[in-house]
Amino acid sequence: MPIVQTADRTELYVKDWGDGRPVILVHGWPLNADSWEHQALALTDAGYRVVSYDRRGFGRSGQPFSGYDYNCMADDTASVIDALDLRDATLVGFSMGGGEVARYISRHGTSKLRQAALISSIAPYMKKTDDNPDGVDAEVFSQMQEGVRKDRAAFMEDFFPNFYGNGTQAGGVSDSVLHWTWTMAMMASPRATLACIDAFGHTDLRQDMAAFDIPTLVVHGTGDEIVPIAPSGRAAAAAIPSATLKEYEGAPHGLTATHAERLNKDLIDFLKG
Numbered sequence: 001m002p003i004v005q006t007a008d009r010t011e012l013y014v015k016d017w018g019d020g021r022p023v024i025l026v027h028g029w030p031l032n033a034d035s036w037e038h039q040a041l042a043l044t045d046a047g048y049r050v051v052s053y054d055r056r057g058f059g060r061s062g063q064p065f066s067g068y069d070y071n072c073m074a075d076d077t078a079s080v081i082d083a084l085d086l087r088d089a090t091l092v093g094f095s096m097g098g099g100e101v102a103r104y105i106s107r108h109g110t111s112k113l114r115q116a117a118l119i120s121s122i123a124p125y126m127k128k129t130d131d132n133p134d135g136v137d138a139e140v141f142s143q144m145q146e147g148v149r150k151d152r153a154a155f156m157e158d159f160f161p162n163f164y165g166n167g168t169q170a171g172g173v174s175d176s177v178l179h180w181t182w183t184m185a186m187m188a189s190p191r192a193t194l195a196c197i198d199a200f201g202h203t204d205l206r207q208d209m210a211a212f213d214i215p216t217l218v219v220h221g222t223g224d225e226i227v228p229i230a231p232s233g234r235a236a237a238a239a240i241p242s243a244t245l246k247e248y249e250g251a252p253h254g255l256t257a258t259h260a261e262r263l264n265k266d267l268i269d270f271l272k273g
Contacts, residue, residue, distance in 0.1 A: 004083040006056070006076045008067060013060035014053040014080060018044035021114075022086045023271065025052040026077060028095030028120070029200060030156070030185040030193050032059025035094070038260035039267065046268050053080050055097075057192020059184070068195035070203050074103035081112055090115040090271055094256060095227060096200040098123040098236075106208035117217040117270065119263070120253050122227050123236050124206040134230035141201035145194050152193065156185040163226055165252025170223055173257055181254075209239035216243045217270045219263060221251025244270070 004012045015033050023043050025036045033040075033052035040050045054061040056076055057068060067073070077100050081089065091113055093101035098121025105116065128135035147155035160181050165171020185193075218240070220233025227233075229247065237245035246266055251259050 002084070004053070004080050006079045008064065008072075010056050010062040010064050010067065010076070012053050012056065012062070012076060012080060014051065014084070015040070016084065017050045018048060020047045020049050021271075022049045022051055022084075022089040024077070024081065024086065024089055024091045025050065026091070026093040026097030026100045027052065027055065027058075028097050029196050030058065030188050031181065032184050032187060034059070034184055035181070035256065039256060039264055042264035043267065043271075046271075048271065051080065051084060051086065055192075057189040057196070059187050063189035063192060065191055068192055068199055070099050070103040070199055070205070071107065073199070074100050074107050077104045078108050087112050088114045090117065092117040092119060092267070093121055094119045095253065096122055096196060099200055099203060099205060102205045102208040102212075106211040109211070110214045113214055115215045115217070115270065116212065117219070117267065118233070118236055119219045120221065120224060120227055120233075120255060121218070121236065122200045122232055124209050124239060125204045125231060125235070126201055126227065127204075132231055134228065136201070136228065136231075138201070141197050145197050148190065148193055148197070152190055153186060156182050163252065164254040164258055165223055165225075168223060168250065168252060170221070170248075170250030171252035171254075171258050173254070177257060206239065209236065212240040212242065214242060215270075215273070216240050217266070218243050218245045219248065219255070219266060220245075221248045221253065221255050221259070223250040224253045226253035
C-alpha cells in the first residue's frame, strides 16, 4: 500500500484497490480506513478504483501532536488526491469524514471531483447554538473528552453499542464487530482522539456548503443518536442545491455496517448516475 506524505511530512497510510473511476473514502472518528470494509469490497467489485486512507493520528498513519483541525485534515485529503493523481473522483465522507469532504471542497474546489457523498456526516454543524437549535449541547463533547482522558479503552467499549444501535429494531451488530471496531479505535493516538472531538464538535461548516457545485448524495439514519439527522443530514441536503437525501428509517450512526447492503446499492446507483 502507498504512503503519502503531507505538507508537514506526516505519513498517511493509503489503500488503493482496483481500477476504474476513483472513489475516495474518508473514515469517521475514532476509526481508520478498515471501517469501510463492506463498501470498499462492493465498490471494487462494481468496477471502481477505491482509495481509502487512515487520517493523521489514526490507524497506521503518523501520529503528530498537531494538525487536527479541518483545514489541515482537508489539506491531507488533497495530498492523497494529488499524490495519486486522482481525477473525476467521487469523494465520500462518513461521520467526521464529512467535515473533510466539506472543507476540501471549500478550500480546493471540485476540479478533480465528479461527485460527493456525505454518510452519517457531521456537516454542516454539530454544536447547539442559538442559530443551530437542533444541535448537540457542547457539554456532550466535553463529557466525551473527559471519558477518553479517564479511561479511553472503557469509554470506547461503552461508545460503540450506541454507535451501531445495538438493542434497537433497525440496528445492531455482533460482539465480534464491536470488538473489531474497538480495536480500530485503540490504534489511534490519544492526542488525535481528543483533538478531533473539538474538530467535529465545534467546527461550523455551514459556509462550506455553498462550495458544493457537484451532485451530492446525503445518507443518514433517522435513529442516529451520535449525529442527529436534523442539524446534519437534513441541514446539509437543504444547503446543497445538487443534493439527494436518503433517510434510512431507524438506522443508527454506524450504518456502513448495519445497513451495508442498502448503502452499497445506493452508492453504486449514485456513482452510475
